[in-house]
Amino acid sequence: MATTVTLPSMIIPRSWNSKLSSPHQNGPFWAKKTPSISSTLSLSSTKISRSSSSTTLPAALPFDLSPPPIDHDFLDALTLSGTKVSDDGIVETFDNDDEALDAVDNGVVVVDLSHYGRIRVSGEDRIQFLHNQSTADFECLHEGQGCDTVFVTPTARTIDLSHAWIMKNAVLLVVSPVTCQSITEMLNKYIFPADKVEIQDISKQTSLFVLVGPRSNQVMEGLNLGDLVGQPYGTHRHFSVNGMPVTVGVGNVISEEGFSLLLTPAAAESVWKTILSLGAIPMGSNAWEKLRVLQGRPAPQKELTNEFNVLEAHLWNSISQNKGCYKGQETISRLVTYDGVKQRLWGIRLSAPAEPGSPITINGKKVGKITSYASGRKESEHFGLGYIKRQAASEGDTVFVGDDITGTVVEVPFLAQQCPPSRGSSS
Known part of the structure; x- marks a missing residue:
């Protein structure tokens, strides 16, 4: 049964998107279907049957649809509205970075993360394959659930932190922009002739939006998707917008709260406009990178190397210590058993800007290094991420960065939610 949301006149409350809210001369693809002054977004959910002990979720919709011919795609529309879009199609800024960062704490932001990688893993052996190739326990998950998992080297060195959705016919992996190609190639390399596994990069065939902030739930209610509010992290369901597939999941790249929307590019513009009309503030990639650092979410080529x-x-929530053999498992088990973790990733509140790679010292002795830096909402706010030797410093301690920068070691939200095993526990 289709659920229809009618939004009066699609009022956009910010001047920077006023152009985006008005149809172009030839009109976006959905405008021709909705000529009235109100804009209608139809979300059709497939039926979900529940029993006391199990949940049967609908089959995953295919993501190989080609968008219909339109005069302006989503990025064209953003560019015409004055948004800064890079040559490689990344939305950099809406010239509202401070406002967007404030909305993360007090409202809700919507971010276009379509430049992130999406990898579809299908075939009968897909669950066992991913179970063996990354750190999470895929065999304990069921359709409609999700998890974080880390791709590592055989010696447990980090490649990327990925989010996975378990669908009926495939597993969808969301990975960082810089690792999508290498992870796709790596996974293909480990497929043996007898394995029934297929790997497909569907990044260009899909779009990815995320909602971040305490008012994300209200946006979901406004979309008639309130039944996802309060569901466990990674829970996802399939819908359609004007007949095009959309998958909505709990959580986003930097938090177990908020939501993610995977959709066909043809639906991107109408969904984006509707989310804005419900009060979300758009955030570009420049502010998103600041938020990543402030939240403490490690990234490839910076913290994950x-x-x-x-x-x-400190990615404990992504690691199963009970699932048996997998890539990197021997090293991880040895580190846990013998308490061999020698350093840890921390947030560091800085007195001045710091270059990634700068040494962290205490009493003139190097104890770590800065891996990421971001300025805060004000020019006087400076923040970094860095690895520090375990015995050298912990939360609240003072360190020095580079020649004359003072830093205070602080916990950060993303790492604070990680749950390492208690000492002496093997679970």
């Missing part, structure tokens, strides 16, 4: 292992990155 061949220099650091997955436990030093």
Whole structure:
């Protein structure tokens, strides 16, 4: 049964998107179907049957649809509205970075993360394959659930932190922009002739939006998707917008709260406009990178490199210690058993800007290094992420960065939600 949301006149409350809210001369694809002064977004959910012990979720919709011919795609519309879009199609800024960062704490932002990678893993052996190739326990998950998992080297050095959705016919992996190609190639490399597994990069065939902030739930209610509010992290369901597939999941790249929307590019513009009309503030990639650092979410080529292992990155929630053999498992088990983690990723509140790679010292002795830096909402706010030796410093301690920068070690939200095992526990 289709659920229809009618939004009076699609009022956009911010001047920076007033152009985006008006149809172009030839009109976006959905405008021709909705000529009235009100804009209608139809979300049709497939039926979900529940029993006391199990949930049967609908089949995943295919994501190989080609968008219909339109005069302006989503990025064209944003560019015409004055948004800064890079040559490689990344939305950089809406010239509202401070407002967007404030909305993360007090409202809701919507971010276009379509430049992130989406990898579809299908075939009868897909669950066992991913179970063996990354750190999470895929065999304990069921259709409609999700998890974070880390791709590591055989010695447990970090490659990327990925979010996975378990669908009926496939597993969808969301990975960082810089690792999508290498992870796709790596997974294909480990497929043996007898394995029934197929790997497909569907990044260009899909769009990805995320909602962040305490008012994300209200946006979901406004979309008639309130039944997802309060569901466990990774829970996702399939809908359609004007006949085009949309998958909505709990959580986003930097938090277990908020929501993610995977959709066909043809639906992107109408869904984006509707989310804005419900009060969301758009955020560009420049502000998103600041938010990533402030939240403490590690990123490839910065915190996730061949220099650091997955436990030093403090990604405990993504690791199963009970599932048996998988890539990096021997190293991880040894580090846990013998308490061998020698350093840890922390947030560092800085007195001045710091270059990534700058040494962290205490009493003139190097104890770590800065991996990421971001300025805060004000020019006087400076924040970094960095690895520090376990015995050298912990939360609240003072450190020095570079030659004359003072830093205070602080916990950050993303890492604070990680749950390492208690000492002496193997679970």
